[in-house]
Amino acid sequence: MHVAQIPLPTYNQVTKHNLALMQPMIIQLIKQATFIALDAEFTGLGPKVAATRTADIQERYQHMCALAKSHALVAFGLSIFIKTEPASESKSMDGTAATGGEVNDRERGYKVHNFNFSMLSETDYAVSPRSMIFLAENGLDLNQWIMEGIPYTGGDRLVNEGGRGNPNGIMRSIFKRIMSRQVPVAVHNGFLDLVFLYHSFYASLPPKLSTFVADLSDMFPGGLFDTKYVSDYMTRERSSFLAYLFRKYERDDSRAREETDPSSTQVYSTFHIQPRLGLPAIQQKPISETSSSDPQLAYCEDYAFHGVCKKNMWCGKSHDLDLILDAEEQRRDSKRRKTQKRSQDAQDAEKVAEPGNAQNNVSDNVSETKMPTPSLSTEETTELSMQSSVGTTKATARAAKAPENVVQPGEKFHSAYFDAFMTGTIFSHQLNQHTPEEVESQAKNKVYLIGKSIPLIIEKSAFAKFSLEHERSRAL
Template identity: 70%
Template sequence: MLVAAVPLPTYNQVTKHNLVQMQPLIVLLLKQAAFIALDAEFTGLGHNMAATRASDIQDRYQHLCGLARSHALVAFGLSIFIKDQSSSSASDTDQTDGTTSSQHVYNVHNFNFSMLSETDYAVSPRSMIFLAENGLDLNQWIMEGIPYSGGDRQANDGGRGNSNGIMRSIFKRIMTRQVPVVVHNGFLDLIFLYHSFYAALPPKLGTFVADLSDMFPAGLYDTKYISDYITRERSSFLAYLYRKYERDDLCARDADDPSSLKKSFSTFKVQPRLSLPTVEDKVIPETELLEGQVAFCQDYAFHGVCKKNMRCGKSHDLDLILDAEEEQRDSKKRKKQKRRHDTRETGDGAEALSEKSEGASSEAPAITAGTNEAKTATTTAMPAPMTSIARTAENVVQPGEKFHSAYFDAFMTGTIFSHQLNQHTLELIEGQAKSKIYLIGKNFPLMVEKSAFSKYSAEHERQRAL
């Protein structure tokens, strides 16, 4: 049966320019989440593809950790599924056989974080071509990606202007939300996200698993594992499951379909892009740029190089630097002229001032006399030119959206999870799939639970104590 495809969902593009403004909005939405879906895109899988499927899981884990350390996160997809309280689940009972249909309505917010590693990393040309063909704007990624450094090197404080801290703060909010966190074939995704936003990867798989079990107390769910071992689908790759379930839900909503009364289905209200609060440009006089409120980077102004690079936060605009230098020279010149003018007024100009006070007709000559001095005084009194140094953050998505990207993979993963909950009870899915991550080439999952013989990593212990 031919069923029309639903248009691609809208999403919020998060870059280094709007991350600070997006953070409180994302945190607010996370507080309302029924469940959360994640996806990660990275710069490649290295040359030794066989090692990613190593028979020994510890060996496989160590190889994948090496990939996460040597490669970089390109994009992080986040989909937040919120139960629509105004459209609570509706149920209708078929009088003939007693079967019930129910509709579950979710408001969905999608986010695509452009990530740019500040440390050197390897790139697989084949992987980057694949990402570019599926919507990754390489120019936007380089120019607007959120700077980050993996491992333990950055404070986990979420401070203003500290992109590492902000991303780690958002990730920690996801961890502590106490709702299901959903991935699809997510072993490598979790390794990359742990390394990028949480801590240095521990050498032992048991330690990593122990950390994950404590980081996600409400459970990790892998839709690929569910589709292979619980719902028993013929195929379980992401796009296949998404389209199949999309067709099923569309048919279930069709009132003319008699079988619709025997199905439970979900409706997803994908929310429009968030409107960011307007940022008023901070405008300061150019004379103040050299008096502690420096809008341009002094290192760059003197040496043409800035060690902080993208993290600098100050302008490397040469025109702004040259304008400020000219303003400084003009300011010094005006000060010298004013000093000369003041000296003449207190000395040779005393008699003229006396005449001005005595004769009423002397006011007119005073305006025309000393024309240069009058001009100097006027110039000094004029307000300094104003320079805008702030950039208004935007939430703009570039054209070229394709079927495969971090935000869309996260969205597909979440909708598949919802359908799987509809196929079975929440209790069954939780009992059979909670904290079980799919392992390629294995007929058993990775059990995300702390062993009695494993310990938490030192970094996780430190963060637990915060």
């Protein structure tokens, strides 16, 4: 049976420009989640890929830790699935009406919100050319990643969380909200993803695997579910790579949706992909506030004095030389006018003090206070003011780019958001196949291990302890 392929789902592109505005909406949606799916994309697998597949699991974990510390996240995918009540009208995955009629108890409907976070590490890291080419071929806009990526620093929370409103702190806050929800968190072949996410958004990686596992068991109270483990060891699929399972289960759901036999009990899922979230408009300062009240607020003083700014793209102030020169000329002109006015006032005072000029004092003072004495002509002053205002407006627009929530062209499979979405839809199908109770009893906190016939059990051993950083986090 041929099933038409659905278009790529709508998603929210999250960058450093709109992260703060989207944070409260993301947190509100996390509070409503029935389950959550995660995915991570990074800058490579290191020079020795085989080291992350070594037979000894402790040694494998140590190689993964070294990889997470030497490389960096490129993107973080988050899909939030919110269960809806059965509808009187069944819908296909693209949201179009399929059949009408009474309430369908076999349908499991979900509203889905997808987020793609562009991440840019603030520390030095290694890059695999092959990995970056792969990501670029699958939709990663390298220019957008470099210019708009969310700056973050992995490791110790107390050192790297930053202040309120700091992008690093915001990302850690969002990750903490995911952890605090007692709902299933789905990954696909997610051991390495969990290592990267732990290091990037939570804490320094502990040296022992048993400590890392103990922390994970406490961080995700709703349980971790690896869809690759379920497909290999519960469903026994012929193949279990992500795109294969997604397409296969999409076809299965489509067949079940079109089933007309009233005795059929096959449960299926429908996904109502939500439109992009609308962002509030930014209140821009009036031109007069930025151009005349204090011109130094508009440009970077470090760059003006030294030609270099340590903050680079994260400065937030303009490096526009024309704006800097305009502001300096304005300042010089203002000083010259003040000096001339003081000089003129002194001359007026002398005239008042001269004998025989008493009758003209009043009229002279009124005349002098009404007539300005600029160093430039009126036309020149007006033109300079207009040029400065235009320069300030342009520079401010460049320095404080308006937040966007748009999808860039060229999106393909293996974007972080789409892998997270596929993982979530696969997990929902597995819940229908095996019932939620069966999946929880057989697959909760079992993460797939490449080359092993047993999973990594996410459970605190009686002989293991939580890491010190996790203990601090629990105490908060």
